[in-house]
Amino acid sequence: MFAEAVERLPSRPAQTTKEEFRDRQGRLTSQFRHDDLLIIASPPFAVRSNDVGYRYRTSSDLLYLTGWIEPESVFVIRHDGKAWISSLFVQPQDTLKEIWEGRRPGVKGAVSDYAVDEAYNNDELDEKLEEWLTDAHRVFHRSGVHAGLDRLVESSVQRRDRARQHFGTGPVAIQDPSGLLAELRLRKSSSEIEQMVFASKVAAIAHELAMRHSREGVTEYQLQSVIEGFFSYAGASGWSYPSIVGCGENATILHYTTNQDVCGSDEVILIDAGAEFRGYASDITRSWPISGVFSDAQREIYQVVLDAQIAAIEACRVGMPYTAPHDAARKVLAEGLIALGVISQSLDEALDMETGELKQWYMHNTSHWIGLDVHDAGVYKPGGEPRLLEPGMCLTVEPGLYFGAWRPDVDCPERYANIGIRIEDDVLITPEGPVVLTDDCPKTIEDIERIVGQGLN
Ligand code: GLY
Ligand code: MN
Ligand code: MN
16 A cells, blocks of 8 residues: 555665764763763553553663664763773563563663663673772763662762762762753754654655545544554654544544544545654654645635745754744734635734734644754853754754634634634754755645545555
């Protein structure tokens, strides 16, 4: 069913090299004192029910620094007086466990295939950490990821508190490394961009297949299965966030994930779904009429959102504040709704954050960073000022208009009742201007009308 579509994908990008992971580690430790210690833990399994767990996904910071995906692991960087040493504590190789659960790289595999200087079985963690914490001044550790490790670090620091009185050594502070890592993760390397391009192309084709499969009577979950089925077929690890597949009034619910209704021929469907590839997210939204032909009312709203999205993408330029796409989108949306008679205020009034009418129909932001997390790491307003866009940053551009006739808080215009439109692409900032990573996904009215309902090839 997907064989032809998958042919449109580029070949899978090369894996990130060990040298690059080492470089990332180096850029972090270059900000440390030699008596600092960094600890990054993989989060524990989460139980779904009884003895079944949620699909495991490790922490993005651990992925960023090592590419290591296994659970029950802890990554540590310390300085031994001569050099920074990176260590990985891993699940031991265990034939019986591996027969049931899968092969484990173990200590040997960690050292030979990953960017670490040494590896240990994870049952050695307490003893080693205790030893290394003795000489550490600050401990970079994010609490709340792994309760057991939190207790270990805190008790070590408390014990060292006493030792410090005697010997004058031992950690004095636990600091969260997330901010330092976020600064690094915000600017994507060429290898990261390659992974993101692949994740984007998979999601773009998946959306097109869902368009092709749309017809009266199709269900939201069937369209979801086309999208997520293609993610798997294409070799993505799955979705990067739960797929939003909403028809009719469900399209006016921003994060609707029930996905159980039947689609009517006069309705618009909104699908917000992204694939994850080697930990990297894509995040695409498209909205289209189930019948394959926009009604006049649907077309009017769609065109306003599309114009807003194109204006916002245009604002994704080096040196612009990250708020520029939002400002551009809001202006075009407000102008459009004034022209359609939905908003009776002036442009300035409509845009007012307190009293403007625009926010009744457009109530979310236009952009967020995207990378290893769909809402990726990175402070939006360092020092209180909007961050200026730099080459290598990636963000989404996702304006929308939502006319929920079910809402008691607004007087929904009848003409647009239950039309929900969002158009979302993922954009890379480059010196030459915005590059839309998801631009394989159709979005003009003409293309959508040509494609919807054509069937899966
Ligand atoms: N898919 C969630 C978002 O667009 O932010
Ligand atoms: Mn998004
Ligand atoms: Mn989205």
